[in-house]
Amino acid sequence: MALIVQKYGGTSVGTIDRIKSVAKRVERTRDEGHDVVVVLSAMSGETNRLLALAHDICAKPSARELDVLVTTGEQVTIALLSMALQSDGYEARSYTGAQVRILTDDSFGKARIQGIDAERIGTDLSKGRIVVVAGFQGVDGEGNITTLGRGGSDTSAVALAAALKADECQIYTDVDGVYTTDPRVVGSARRLDRITFEEMLEMASQGSKVLQIRSVEFAGKYNVPLRVLSSFEDGPGTLITVDEEEPMEQPVISGIAFNRDEAKITVRGVPDIPGAAYKILGPVGHANIEVDMIVQNVGADNTTDFTFTVHKNEMEKATEVLKNVAAELGAREVQSDASVAKVSMVGVGMRSHAGVAAKMFEILANEVINIQMISTSEIKISVVIEEKYLELAVRALHSGFELEKEPFESK
């Protein structure tokens, strides 16, 4: 007998029929003799609907009240699933995040989990009950309701699995695993049987929303066996693993991630003096704006163009902050561009293979796609391009690197 945490996302609980079929899947696991803790998201679209209501009431709703509001979405689905389980003759209990004391800090809208009191759930499990917990939410030390950021119920599930020392954390969604890239964009994308935590973290960080970044971080840190599966059909899904059972040779590229959410800001004609980068990025950091890629290059006239990317939602705020800074620095102008997107190729095999970047650039050149920014790490190469070429770029790279083929058959 194992202890299994199963998380079902918004699409999987999007209708009453789907909730009923989630109940059947949970019951099957229970019938196999396992203890089951279920973590649920709100019905698909519900969190956005609630956020829109808040913005209909006032332009800048307080972060605390927003969290009180949006957590109701998950409270609906947990109660409905428990009712479905009970009417099939199973003992089930639903709990909000606060009730099972998913303790977080007080950063409303992006709270971090600090601890979980596993006792209550343990007691229910020992009485043979199925426990259904609301994802995406917790409670701070003062008893205020908090949320963990969009997509946060993946993190709730992994954190519960870690606290309960579960044998596996299963993330059920509308795709049957992690693919070489978003299968909605590339029809020939291939499901991966396994992917390392390190690669999955990079894929999630670079925009693959199949798992929330923090859930992968958490799973890696606490070594929670994590599997992504379809809630609509049976199958092995994708196991996120540590690198132990490394095949003879790693595929060079495991996947392609992309992100439409970034915007580019350029400060032109910055004097090439010590401290200039700090003078630009210091105020951006103080305004609590996260910066992703940074590129700087010194021109012949001893000035530099300093370019970086931020979330599209923060482009205007960052540009505003920089107008004064640019004047003080003696820089020429500040430009911003929201029509960009980032494409990243990820793979631990890149460590031992030269020429991946060159091949990537060649494929993009053949499609006449201009690269605006480049950044690399040991296991990733990212480029910023014009947004309208994003899907073309992803498809061209996917077929150029033959990701649709099994890596060891294709060679």
Ligand SMILES: Nc1ncnc2c1ncn2[C@@H]1O[C@H](COP(=O)(O)OP(=O)(O)O)[C@@H](O)[C@H]1O
């Ligand atoms: N590499 C990838 N592999 C699988 N799915 C991906 C990938 N990149 C992006 N996705 C997208 O992630 C979606 C699942 O995540 P999400 O919509 O957040 O599910 P849920 O509501 O179940 O949490 C898929 O429908 C798919 O379009």
Ligand SMILES: N[C@@H](CC(=O)OP(=O)(O)O)C(=O)O
């Ligand atoms: N309902 C929340 C939390 C969540 O994790 O949703 P999903 O599992 O559907 O991505 C959201 O929309 O952000």
